[in-house]
Amino acid sequence: METGRNIYVKQCALCHGSEGKGHPPHHPPLAGNPSITMATPVNPIRIVLNGGYPPGTRKNPRPHGMPPYSHILNDDEVAAVVTYIRVAWENAGTPVAPRQVSELRTLLPE
Numbered sequence: 001m002e003t004g005r006n007i008y009v010k011q012c013a014l015c016h017g018s019e020g021k022g023h024p025p026h027h028p029p030l031a032g033n034p035s036i037t038m039a040t041p042v043n044p045i046r047i048v049l050n051g052g053y054p055p056g057t058r059k060n061p062r063p064h065g066m067p068p069y070s071h072i073l074n075d076d077e078v079a080a081v082v083t084y085i086r087v088a089w090e091n092a093g094t095p096v097a098p099r100q101v102s103e104l105r106t107l108l109p110e
Contacts, residue, residue, distance in 0.1 A: 004084030
């Protein structure tokens with residue numbers, strides 16, 4: 001858990017806040033976010049690996065997004081930080097195993 005918290009502080013807290021509350025509308029909250037605590041951790045793993053960018057619109061042609069971390073974090077680190085966000089701040093998610101990250105990493109485009 002400590003490893004995941006340390007990665008979160010270094011890589012995520014600037015945008016999502018130390019308490020996971022985010023800075024809406026640009027940086028969504030992770031605390032209490034149902035997409036983070038769903039039974040399957042596929043969505044948060046993919047977001048950490050691939051990043052995420054909302055579509056541009058006429059009123060917001062260059063929306064804020066999250067960069068990918070697949071080239072920065074290994075499978076153990078991604079599993080640790082995703083586990084942290086799934087259980088921190090009274091979130092009721094379950095831990096993530098590095099093999100789950102590895103399986104999704106194989107689907108990344110080269």
